[in-house]
Amino acid sequence: MKLVLATSNKGKVREIKHIYEDMDVVAYSDIIEPFEIEENGSTFKENALIKARAVFEALHDKDVIVIADDSGISVDALGGEPGIYSARYAGVDASDKDNLYKLVDALKEKGLTSSKAxxxxxxxxxxxDAEFSIHGWMYGDVITEPRGENGFGYDPIFIPEGYKKTLGELDDETKKGLSHRSQALKHTKSVLRSISKHTI
Known part of the structure; x- marks a missing residue:
């Protein structure tokens, strides 16, 4: 089964390919020129569907299956921020480090060194023929001292429940069993297999 990912984020592409080792997975940006997609939804689900629909239409191939992910981190002490704005928390063209340090600074401004998230x-x-959406979650704490070079995004400051290391310090295999995206993608696999049985 060939899946087209509605992302050009190398970290996400690598993670999804790692989980879907038995499937032919390709980033849409390897097929067509990347284009701007306005993510104007109010939830992760809405934004994921916006991205998947946009790429499906742009590919002009009725037989393709497109999957899109919208994900982010919500910090209790910050009232749930950055949430759906995680990828652009420090601005539209912000880097992962820009976003991470904005979150760190926001916690420090409150006199905190950690928070549930x-x-x-x-x-x-x-x-x-159809559209589907699936969710996954991962709970833990954020800290104000980044640790580890593995992963991307907010990984160096997030410690999953039951662990002492950040996601930036954990190996890929451990993260594969933990991550919010992994949880959602595992459930998605069942839906994809069902789709393939009905389209073959």
């Missing part, structure tokens, strides 16, 4: 991932599937 959770990641959310929404996966959208768009085909010629």
């Amino acid at each position: 959770h990641y959310t991932a929404a996966i959208a599937i768009v085909t010629k």
Whole structure:
């Protein structure tokens, strides 16, 4: 089964390919010129569907299956921020480090060195016949001292429940079993297999 990912984020592409080792996975930006998609939804689910629909339409291929992810981190002490704005928390063209340090600074401004937090991932599937959405979550704490070089985004400051290391310090195999995106993608796999049985 060939899946087209509605992302050009190398970290996400690598993670999804790692989980879907038995499938033919390609980033849409390897097929067509990347284009700007306005993520104007109010939830992770809405934004994931917006991305998947946009790429499906742009590919002009009715037989393709497009999956998109919208994910982010919500920090309790910051009232749930950055949430759906995680990828652009420090501005539209912000880097991962810019976003991370804005969150760190926001906690420090409150006199905190840590806070409860959770990641959310929404996966959208768009085909010629139907649309689906699946969610996954990961709970833990954020800290103000980044640790580890593994992963991307806010990984160096997030410690999953039951662990002492940040996601930036954990190996890929451990993260594969933990992450919000992994949880959502595993459930998505069942939906994709069901789709393939009905389209073959």
